[in-house]
Amino acid sequence: MSILLTVVTALVWGLLLGGISRNVTAKIHGRVGPRVTQNFIDLWKLFRKTSSIHHGGMFWMAPLFRITGAIAVLLMVPVVVGHNINYNMSFAGDIFLLLYIMFFGCLGMALGAGNSGHPYSVVAISRGLAQMSSYELSFSIAVVAVAVGLHTLRIEGIVAAQQAGVSSWNIFRFPFASAGALIAFLPMQMAYPFSIVLAPQEIPIGPPTEYSSRFLSFMFSGRALFSVAKLLLFVNLFFGGASSWMALFVKTFLLYMYAIVVSSVFPRFRTEQSIKFLWLVPTTLALVDLVRVML
Amino acid sequence: MYCNQPPKKPGDKKEVLQKITNMARANSLWVTAYGTGCGSIELRPLGTSRFDMERFGIAMRPTPRQADVLIISGYLATKTLKRVIRVYEQIQDPKYIMALGSCTINGGMYFDSYNTLNVLDKYLPVDVYVMGCMPRPEAIIDGFSLLMKKIKEGRAVGWKHYRENLDYYRENQKQIIKNWDLPDYNW
Amino acid sequence: MIDKVKKELEIRFPLLKLVREQHNYLHIKVDKAAAADAVLTAKTSLGFTTLQLISAVDRIENGAFQLTWILENYDEQEILLISAYFPRKNCVVPSLSQIWPAASAFERELFEMFGISFPGNPREGEDFLLEGWKDMPPMRRDFETEEYARRTFGERQPREHTDPRQYIGDVVGEWNTPMGRNREEEK
Numbered sequence: 001m002s003i004l005l006t007v008v009t010a011l012v013w014g015l016l017l018g019g020i021s022r023n024v025t026a027k028i029h030g031r032v033g034p035r036v037t038q039n040f041i042d043l044w045k046l047f048r049k050t051s052s053i054h055h056g057g058m059f060w061m062a063p064l065f066r067i068t069g070a071i072a073v074l075l076m077v078p079v080v081v082g083h084n085i086n087y088n089m090s091f092a093g094d095i096f097l098l099l100y101i102m103f104f105g106c107l108g109m110a111l112g113a114g115n116s117g118h119p120y121s122v123v124a125i126s127r128g129l130a131q132m133s134s135y136e137l138s139f140s141i142a143v144v145a146v147a148v149g150l151h152t153l154r155i156e157g158i159v160a161a162q163q164a165g166v167s168s169w170n171i172f173r174f175p176f177a178s179a180g181a182l183i184a185f186l187p188m189q190m191a192y193p194f195s196i197v198l199a200p201q202e203i204p205i206g207p208p209t210e211y212s213s214r215f216l217s218f219m220f221s222g223r224a225l226f227s228v229a230k231l232l233l234f235v236n237l238f239f240g241g242a243s244s245w246m247a248l249f250v251k252t253f254l255l256y257m258y259a260i261v262v263s264s265v266f267p268r269f270r271t272e273q274s275i276k277f278l279w280l281v282p283t284t285l286a287l288v289d290l291v292r293v294m295l
Numbered sequence: 296m297y298c299n300q301p302p303k304k305p306g307d308k309k310e311v312l313q314k315i316t317n318m319a320r321a322n323s324l325w326v327t328a329y330g331t332g333c334g335s336i337e338l339r340p341l342g343t344s345r346f347d348m349e350r351f352g353i354a355m356r357p358t359p360r361q362a363d364v365l366i367i368s369g370y371l372a373t374k375t376l377k378r379v380i381r382v383y384e385q386i387q388d389p390k391y392i393m394a395l396g397s398c399t400i401n402g403g404m405y406f407d408s409y410n411t412l413n414v415l416d417k418y419l420p421v422d423v424y425v426m427g428c429m430p431r432p433e434a435i436i437d438g439f440s441l442l443m444k445k446i447k448e449g450r451a452v453g454w455k456h457y458r459e460n461l462d463y464y465r466e467n468q469k470q471i472i473k474n475w476d477l478p479d480y481n482w
Numbered sequence: 483m484i485d486k487v488k489k490e491l492e493i494r495f496p497l498l499k500l501v502r503e504q505h506n507y508l509h510i511k512v513d514k515a516a517a518a519d520a521v522l523t524a525k526t527s528l529g530f531t532t533l534q535l536i537s538a539v540d541r542i543e544n545g546a547f548q549l550t551w552i553l554e555n556y557d558e559q560e561i562l563l564i565s566a567y568f569p570r571k572n573c574v575v576p577s578l579s580q581i582w583p584a585a586s587a588f589e590r591e592l593f594e595m596f597g598i599s600f601p602g603n604p605r606e607g608e609d610f611l612l613e614g615w616k617d618m619p620p621m622r623r624d625f626e627t628e629e630y631a632r633r634t635f636g637e638r639q640p641r642e643h644t645d646p647r648q649y650i651g652d653v654v655g656e657w658n659t660p661m662g663r664n665r666e667e668e669k
Contacts, residue, residue: 022349030344038323038352045319045363050388053360204328204357212360212387374613401638407628409620410612413638471634474614 003075007225010074010232014224015039017253021260028264043220049213055116062112063211063218069105070226073098077232078156080248081163081241093153098233099140105226106132109207109219116210124206127271128197134275135184135194138282142181145290146170146237155233159241169240174293178238180286185259187278188230192263194274201268231255313449320363320389321446324439327362328355329382332369334395334429346432353439359385364442367419369429370398370411373471376418380468380477383419390454391422391446393438396429403428417467420453483558484508487528495520501565509563517566518576521551525581529555530562533578536588538596540623545570547598551578568598577602595621 019036026033035041076098078090110129113121147153150161150170162168171178187194198206208219231252235242239255242248269277330338341348342355356362359382367379383390394415397403402413415421422445425438445451457464469475484506491498495516501509512520524530530553539548546567553562568575577600579586589600590610597619600606618625 026347026349031347032350033347034349034352035322041319041352042323044316045323046361048316048319049363052387200357205361208361209358210360216361374611377613402631402635406638407631409625409627409630409634411631411635413631413635417636472614473612473616474609 006074006079007071010225010228011221013249013252014228015043015221017227017256018224020253021256024257024260025264028261039220039224043217046213046217046220051213051215053210053212055210058112058115059210060112060215062109062115063215063222065108065112066105066219066222067225069101069103069108070222070229072101072104073229073233074225076101076155077229078159078236078241079232080245081159081243090154090156095143095147095153095155095158098155099136099143102230102233103132103136105222113207113210118209120203120205120209121207123203124197124199127199128207130271130275131187131194131196131278134278135187135282138180138278138286139184139188141283141286141290142174142177142184143237145177145286145293146174148290149174149293155236159236162240163243166240170238174238174289176285176292177289180282180284180289181234181238182258183282183285184278185230185234185255186262187274189227189259189263191259193266193269194278195263195268196271196274199268227256228252317447317449321443323352324364324391324442325354325356325362326364326366327359327382327386328357329359329365329379330368331371331375331379332367332396332398334366334368337395337429337432337435338366338368340432341435346436348436348439351436351439351443359383360387362386363389364391364393367392367394367399367415367421369396370403370405370408371415372410373412373473374410376412376468377472377477379419388454389451391442391451392419392453393423393425393442394421395425395427395435395438397426398428400424400426412471418464418471420457420464422451422453484560487524487560487562490528491520491523494523501563506558506560507563508561509565511565511567514566514568517549517551517564518578520564521553521578522581524553524562524564528562529557530560532556533582533585533588534561536578536585536592538592538598538621540570540596540621541567542570542623547573547596549575549592549598573598575600577606579603579605595619597622 016036016039018039019034022038023033023036076090076094106128110125114125146158150158152158152161158170162170166172186192190198203209208216211219232248234255235248235251239251242251326338330336340346341353348354359365363386365379365383365386371379383392394400398405398411399415399421402408402411405411406413412418423438423442425434427434430438442451484503488500488503488508488510491510495512497513497516498520499511501511503509510520532554534552534554535550537550537552539550541548544567547570548565548567550563550565553564554560555562573596575598577585577589579589579600580602586603586605587610589598589603590605590608592598593600593606594610594612594615612620617630620627620630
């Protein structure tokens, strides 16, 4: 029951965040912007469209992979500290499993979209995997730095260590690792300077080119879920977790806005620039803190 | 345990569902980003801050797989018609066609061209015509609102019509496309 | 500078006729047998290395196609036009696609639109713009465009009047402009 509640809340919140982000982007452009509920309307419309596209089994499975990966991440992250929703799935060392399973959805997506045979999908996937290997590194180093510094491998332990006021948040205790992870957060959200996977000017929408109607609606909900899961993870790792639903919504909202605002004022990197930047800057930042903690 | 009552007619429930779906369809029109003629120039300002089509839920999709609306923007050469048919048949149901300009209505200023078709309705089912040469973005938004109205009332059934009268449309298409090499599959 | 080009060409092709000359622009007409030679000379020894266009004009009164090679010397900002008349019946023109690969596209277009044959072009006869065209080449002046359009695209329903006043009334925007008022005074 609590699992269902978590998933439904995350889905609604993710779609709402998407609508808000479209509005914010529109305001930055000087436009009126769509309704806040636009994403729900799109989702329902896509769900009710017919589909007659067949590209083999993997193509059908990919949206499911994406949703499964997103839900798995969501269930392993504590939602509200102290709430019983907290104990969805939690065990010692879950942070390493999480680091692996975060990319499960993306890999499933890569297999499925590769099966569709559209050249844009294939190009986007090769770019995406190259980029993933680079931001995953800096994010992992940042997480390891935090875990070593706090002597715990449980996400709950990391959250619990940050409950002594704002100054105990990991973003202040581990500023370099947090900065590295926050830079790695942008490509995870496909935000603009690193948006080489969707790249609207070259490979119009990247991997989901061949996906239509119901598949696309699954993919959209998977994306909304996954983005909320990532937000939750970051809130838990670096921003002291959320002690109430209100704090949860405010913190995830602010973190999401950070990605949106950065995204709407930057142009896009080329693939090699993006990868070079991600290998150099956030990795070095995270390493600084790791070395500091080790010493 | 037996049921002694006749099964309930799902009519009412389905009707409500259909209505909700129609509302959703009307408020989330995704347009295939495919310009066939001069009118596609008038489509670009729709995305800008002055006309902002996103407030109606209209968005451009670069792939026909995800789109709902195909805009025939102005004169249509027979060579382009072949591609347009291809794109139209790749769009998933329900799908709508909006035709811009007098060229698609009766040929317009290209009525005596050797390569530009005159009456688009013979080859593809058009749901909404927007007149003008070329229609301004305001007129296109007006056309969109007309299309939304039609969808909400459930009258935008060009795609069903195309399915039912496929032979008629195919015959007309084959008449003007000289090297017909489209596959005979559809949707 | 263009004088030097002119003198050079006059020495090599004494039969050439001067059509038009400006400070950086020269249009000459040569005999059809010397056309390819003139173009080659312009490229190899006069520095006109860019082929901008190959154009054809149907001189039906003379029973000839006028072909014009438009060349550019980018360093000197000079343009050279070399024209030649080729007989209209079974028109055969030497191909330049071995020298300028870009010429291949122009030649294919002329083959489709005028029926001018360019032996030596490896891609001659491939579909370019008119896919599967079986009729007379449409840019020839004895091609009846309107009749063809009516035959192929069917009857259309045009307006019965061409006077916009009947549709938009007397006091609508455009007709109150200074231009519109002048036109009325003329009457």
